[in-house]
Amino acid sequence: MRAEATGCTRCDLYRCGTQTVFGEGPLDARIMFVGEQPGDQEDRAGKPFVGPAGQLLDRALVEAGVDRSATYVTNAVKHFKFEQRGKRRIHSKPNGPEIDACRWWIEQERILVRPPITVALGATAARSLFGKAVTIGAMRGRPHTVPDGGEAWVTVHPSFLLRVQDNKEQEYARFVGDLRVIGERARALA
Numbered sequence: 001m002r003a004e005a006t007g008c009t010r011c012d013l014y015r016c017g018t019q020t021v022f023g024e025g026p027l028d029a030r031i032m033f034v035g036e037q038p039g040d041q042e043d044r045a046g047k048p049f050v051g052p053a054g055q056l057l058d059r060a061l062v063e064a065g066v067d068r069s070a071t072y073v074t075n076a077v078k079h080f081k082f083e084q085r086g087k088r089r090i091h092s093k094p095n096g097p098e099i100d101a102c103r104w105w106i107e108q109e110r111i112l113v114r115p116p117i118t119v120a121l122g123a124t125a126a127r128s129l130f131g132k133a134v135t136i137g138a139m140r141g142r143p144h145t146v147p148d149g150g151e152a153w154v155t156v157h158p159s160f161l162l163r164v165q166d167n168k169e170q171e172y173a174r175f176v177g178d179l180r181v182i183g184e185r186a187r188a189l190a
């Protein structure tokens with residue numbers, strides 16, 4: 001599937017970036033994390049969550065007692081969408097049709113991994129999983145059922161924690177708290 005995705009042309013984003021950045025992790029993962037799209041570093045490395053947001057997620061998972069190596073990490077959209085400004089590639093948010101086009105790959109990953117718990121990191125991931133726009137604040141902190149029948153949780157994307165100016169420490173602590181509850185829930189379902 002990973003090899004097949006390298007040639008994907010389901011939306012125009014195949015023209016963007018260096019390569020398709022597919023998900024990775026063990027196929028028996030208890031938790032699947034879904035982010036928005038690869039960033040600049042992920043696009044170059046061909047691996048999800050290796051840039052600053054991924055490093056923040058790593059740190060938060062350690063603090064929450066969740067073993068990242070036992071989780072599957074992927075993105076709702078698998079190509080890096082950006083605007084070129086001089087030498088810099090500035091992140092550009094994927095639109096609805098792009099999220100919908102790339103949902104096909106998430107569905108294939110979910111069929112293969114069948115995670116007991118899926119975590120939507122941010123609004124784009126939540127839109128992909130639930131098939132409609134949702135409000136993170138209204139859905140955070142409790143389990144939901146996704147259309148394919150799995151259990152899903154919703155929290156912020158770690159890039160939000162890098163950008164936020166107000167209450168930065170409290171927002172990070174709340175994120176770690178979300179991950180701690182999700183880890184406990186995954187253990188309870190094992």
Ligand code: SF4
Nearest residue numbers: 008010011014079102
């Ligand atoms: S973003 Fe997703 S659907 Fe669009 S070309 Fe890339 S892999 Fe295919």
